[in-house]
Amino acid sequence: MFREGVSRSLSELGFEIVAEGSTGDEAVMIAVTQRPDILLMDISMPGGGLDALAPILDECPDQKIVMLTVSETGEDIRRALQSGAKGYVPKGVGSRDLADVLRSIAGGESYVSPSLSAKILADTGAASNESSQGEQLEELTSREREVLDLVAIGLSNKQIARQLDLHEKTVKHHMTRIFAKLQVSNRTTAAIIWREAAQSRTSGGLEPGSLVASAVASSPFLQGS
DSSP: OHHHHHHHHHHHHHHHOOOOSHHHHHHHHHHHHHHOOOEOOTTTTTTTTHHHHHHHHHHHHHHHEEESOOOOHHHHHHHHHHOOSSEEEEEOOOHHHHHHHHHHHHOOOOOOOOHHHHHHHHHHHHTTSHHHHHHHHSSHHHHHHHHHHHHHOOOOOOOOEEEEEEHHHHHHHHHHHHHHHHHHHHHHHHHEEEEEEEEHHOTOOOOOGGGGGGGGSSSSSSSOO
């Protein structure tokens, strides 16, 4: 079974699997009784993975939940994130890439693969009010744009710090300022806005950094640390 394969692969990569379940109710019970660092769930599990998010987070507000699922619809992604999931990963991800994503989320990050971000954008209308959005992007400093370039291709704060030769706390400070300027609350939305700007900019518009252009050639998942 798929679940058994994931459990085996993650165990081989150093993760401790404290419990397994197959329904939304079992996921709630595991969260309450086992308090795992990360709860990996499927939207299509019996009882509904999305429907289980609210009761889990009501009982365990700090629980980190990652949706590992075949669904790539914008509505499902949006609902999962709005309901409190910290990550959304398609089932086709490799085991090492999944492990990197889980470690990043355990460290306090949130994650949606860049290949799915455009679906959120289309579903939520994040590209609306382009004039106001353009003004917000113009407020970003050159360093903040460099940071967003790397966020947009799926790197964590730790990886960005290494790439730009900065302290991780400095990257977190930049992210706080980016969130404030773009009026967003998470890195996924910031990355979506940034990639959309890169795709739709005109010759006289905002010029995001050079790394955005290479995003298509980059892995949609976090690289090994």
